[in-house]
Amino acid sequence: xxTSPEPAGRSPRPRRRRAARxxxxxxxxxxxxxxxxxxxxxxxxxxxxxxxxxDAVGVTPPSIYxxxxxxxxxxxxxxxxxxxxxxxALRGAVAGLDDPVARLExxxxxxxxxxxxxxxxxxxxxMGHPDVRPPGFDVTSLLADAAFSLLLEILRDxxxxxxxxxxxxxxxxxxxxxxxxxxTAIAISKPDVALPVVDRALxxxxxxxxxxxxxxxxxxxxxxxxxxxxx
Amino acid sequence: xxTSPEPAGRSPRPRRRRAARxxxxxxxxxxxxxxxxxxxxxxxxxxxxxxxxxDAVGVTPPSIYxxxxxxxxxxxxxxxxxxxxxxxALRGAVAGLDDPVARLExxxxxxxxxxxxxxxxxxxxxMGHPDVRPPGFDVTSLLADAAFSLLLEILRDxxxxxxxxxxxxxxxxxxxxxxxxxxTAIAISKPDVALPVVDRALxxxxxxxxxxxxxxxxxxxxxxxxxxxxx
DNA sequence: TGTACATCAGTGAACGCGCGTTCACTGATGTAC
DNA sequence: TGTACATCAGTGAACGCGCGTTCACTGATGTAC
Numbered sequence: 001x002x003t004s005p006e007p008a009g010r011s012p013r014p015r016r017r018r019a020a021r022x023x024x025x026x027x028x029x030x031x032x033x034x035x036x037x038x039x040x041x042x043x044x045x046x047x048x049x050x051x052x053x054x055d056a057v058g059v060t061p062p063s064i065y066x067x068x069x070x071x072x073x074x075x076x077x078x079x080x081x082x083x084x085x086x087x088x089a090l091r092g093a094v095a096g097l098d099d100p101v102a103r104l105e106x107x108x109x110x111x112x113x114x115x116x117x118x119x120x121x122x123x124x125x126x127m128g129h130p131d132v133r134p135p136g137f138d139v140t141s142l143l144a145d146a147a148f149s150l151l152l153e154i155l156r157d158x159x160x161x162x163x164x165x166x167x168x169x170x171x172x173x174x175x176x177x178x179x180x181x182x183x184t185a186i187a188i189s190k191p192d193v194a195l196p197v198v199d200r201a202l203x204x205x206x207x208x209x210x211x212x213x214x215x216x217x218x219x220x221x222x223x224x225x226x227x228x229x230x231x
Numbered sequence: 232x233x234t235s236p237e238p239a240g241r242s243p244r245p246r247r248r249r250a251a252r253x254x255x256x257x258x259x260x261x262x263x264x265x266x267x268x269x270x271x272x273x274x275x276x277x278x279x280x281x282x283x284x285x286d287a288v289g290v291t292p293p294s295i296y297x298x299x300x301x302x303x304x305x306x307x308x309x310x311x312x313x314x315x316x317x318x319x320a321l322r323g324a325v326a327g328l329d330d331p332v333a334r335l336e337x338x339x340x341x342x343x344x345x346x347x348x349x350x351x352x353x354x355x356x357x358m359g360h361p362d363v364r365p366p367g368f369d370v371t372s373l374l375a376d377a378a379f380s381l382l383l384e385i386l387r388d389x390x391x392x393x394x395x396x397x398x399x400x401x402x403x404x405x406x407x408x409x410x411x412x413x414x415t416a417i418a419i420s421k422p423d424v425a426l427p428v429v430d431r432a433l434x435x436x437x438x439x440x441x442x443x444x445x446x447x448x449x450x451x452x453x454x455x456x457x458x459x460x461x462x
Numbered sequence: 463t464g465t466a467c468a469t470c471a472g473t474g475a476a477c478g479c480g481c482g483t484t485c486a487c488t489g490a491t492g493t494a495c
Numbered sequence: 496t497g498t499a500c501a502t503c504a505g506t507g508a509a510c511g512c513g514c515g516t517t518c519a520c521t522g523a524t525g526t527a528c
Contacts (some may be wrong), residue, residue, distance in 0.1 A: 016521065017438035024471055044360060046277070050515060061516080063472050127273060127358050130422050167435065174417075174424070175439050183412020186405075191361050193405070196522065201405035204398065208406050212439030249490065249504060281482060293484080294505050302482065356511080466528085471522070479514085488506070495499085 028067040030057050039120045045075060047126075075124065082121040087146030089114050096152070100158035101210060103224045107151060115184035116198075126162045127185055151176060155213075158186055162217030172213060179209055183192050259298040261288050266309050268350045272350065274307060275360075279348055313352040318377030325381070331389035332453045334446060336437055338382060339411045342431055346415035382407060385442075394449030403444060410440050435461050 019026045033054040036049045050071055054061040066076040093110030094103040115122040154175050158164035164172075183205050187198045210222060250257045265287040269279045281302055284290040299305040324341030325334040346353040383404050389395035395403075414436050418429045441453060 018471060027471080049513075059471095060473055061515085062474085064514075066471070085436040090366065113405070127416065127420055130420060170428070171431045171435040172426065172439075174434040176413075176434065178413035178417050178432065179415055179439075180413070182409030182411070183405075185416050186409050186412055189358055189361060197401070197405065200399070200402045201409065205403040205409065208232050208403075208410075208440060208443030210443075212441075212443035217514080253491080280480075290504095291506055292482085293507085296505070414483075464528105466526105469524080469527085471521105471523090473519105475518090475520105477515105477517075481512085481514095482510105484510075485508090486506105487519085488504105488510105490504090493499105493503080495497105 024066070027057070027063065029061065031064060031067055031074070032078055032081065035074060036081070036121070039075075039078065040118065041092075041121050045120075046126055047049065048075075050074075079125050080120060082118065082125060083146060086114050086118075086125075087150075090147045090150060094154070099163075099221070099225065100154050100161060101163050101214060101218055102159065102225060103154045104151075104176070104213075105206055105210065107154060108176065108209065109178045109202070110189075111147075112184050112202055115181075116187060119188045122156060122184060123188060126181060127188075145148065146186055158213075159168070161218075163221060164213050167213075173195065176209055176213070179205055255296075258288070258290065258294065262295060262298055262305070263312065265307055266305060267312070267352070270306075270309065270355065271349065274351050276351075276355055279306075281305075289366050293338060307323065310352070310356055313349065313356060317345050317356075318381075321378045321381060325385070330394075330452070330456065331385050331392060332394050332441060332449055333406070333456060334385045335382075335389065335452075336441065337446075339383060339407070339437055339440065340380075340433070342411045343418075346372060346412075347418060347429075350419045354419060357412060360420075379408065389444075389449065392449075392451065393446060395444050396446055398444075407440055407444070410436055 006158045020051055031053060035053050037046060038056055039045065041133060042048055042052075044183050050061050053074070054064055057063075064074065068077065088106060090110050093106045097106060115126075119215050152169050154162060155169045155172050155176070159169070181196065183202060186193060187195075214222060234303045253326050262284060266279060269287060270276065273394060274281055280296050281292050284305070285295055288294075290399065295305065300394060314393075321341050325336045328334045346357075357452055383400050386395060386403050386407070390397050390400070414429065414433060417424060418426075442450060445453060
């Protein structure tokens with residue numbers, strides 16, 4: 001039996017160098033990043049244990065508690081981060097586009113793409129159990145601050161420009177959101193539905209949503225853009 | 232310390248009368264029903280333990296294993312049942328309706344209703360982890376056998392009648408499915424979104440879907456029906 | 463420049479828990495004679 | 496009608512596991528003198 005500090009064959013993550021005195025906060029970021037990675041790799045929040053996070057960072061489990069109150073606190077800190085990233089991705093996707101209908105289309109595409117690129121984070125953010133939330137973590141308001149308000153803004157702009165039918169923006173917003181969410185969620189939960197099918201369905205979803213929401217003028221303009229390859 | 236068989240205050244579910252010799256299968260149904268109930272009550276598959284099921288039935292944990300290979304087997308037996316019930320509810324919702332567009336509308340409404348009435352079962356069936364499936368339990372084919380084929384049939388009928396635009400039925404089917412699934416899933420996972428809002432959003436979802444899929448003729452006919460209060 | 467010391471990031475060992483599952487068994491049921 | 500016995504539905508006790516979390520601690524870091 002060898003008791004060498006570096007046993008061959010398996011690597012117990014290299015013990016991390018201890019942070020300097022005022023730098024305790026450095027570990028916090030490393031923990032967040034490791035948790036994010038594990039969440040994506042293991043594909044299940046339940047499978048991500050405090051022990052596995054500690055091991056991934058190269059630290060012992062109790063160290064986690066110096067930075068997070070408990071596991072829920074940690075998981076939701078990761079979610080908060082991811083939410084911000086999603087908002088950024090969505091804003092980026094419509095930046096530089098003027099036509100509200102085109103903005104709507106690109107927003108939808110970016111949303112689905114973000115979900116498919118980060119399935120496990122998307123699951124935790126959007127498909128989790130309502131009661132698994134730390135107090136004060138209000139998804140609706142987070143969403144309102146970030147991406148949903150952007151959607152509403154686009155819808156209002158489109159209506160004002162006579163390109164979208166005049167209906168209650170909140171209702172239209174939820175309808176659009178649930179449409180892209182539905183496709184994303186199905187793609188994540190049912191990999192039986194092959195990716196090419198998902199891609200074609202996405203085109204249909206976008207097409208259906210725009211036909212369903214646009215005025216005749218808006219639809220005509222959008223189709224012209226499309227045919228011209230502008231969008 | 233009292234060791235009375237019926238301690239006051241708390242009731243350890245009354246011990247069930249043992250089944251007769253050939254009747255061992257009776258317990259199986261009771262187990263299924265208890266699991267279904269617990270799933271709905273506790274609102275989480277993880278929270279439903281073999282022990283809690285055994286307790287609810289009035290039996291000891293090992294008894295469960297006489298009827299189900301393991302926990303996964305049990306949970307999926309419950310799901311199979313629920314799938315059949317959903318298919319029945321959906322078929323019932325469109326029975327007696329002729330107009331394909333009206334059938335589409337009612338199918339969608341019934342789908343969302345079923346999900347909201349059985350949130351936890353819906354979650355397990357439609358929002359679960361793809362890898363938490365017993366071998367051979369193929370959701371897509373189950374769905375194809377049950378409800379999805381009905382949806383495709385309606386879409387094909389509508390296209391044949393010139394009421395719906397001619398697009399690939401499978402794509403249209405997935406688009407419709409994901410639209411109603413999205414609303415259902417959001418309503419289940421995000422109770423922050425109040426029920427009246429969900430109801431209004433459902434109207435918008437239905438409206439958007441039909442406008443997006445119908446031909447001008449189909450839309451006109453549907454609006455006439457609606458105005459006349461036929462549907 | 464050198465040393466004593468306070469700080470505090472991180473450790474090692476253990477806790478209690480509830481879980482799924484297994485095992486050898488018990489004893490009511492129904493049948494054969 | 497009465498009794499011995501095979502069947503098999505259900506039991507009681509325990510297993511090993513991995514988990515989140517706690518506790519008293521250690522020892523490198525940086526500062527005060």
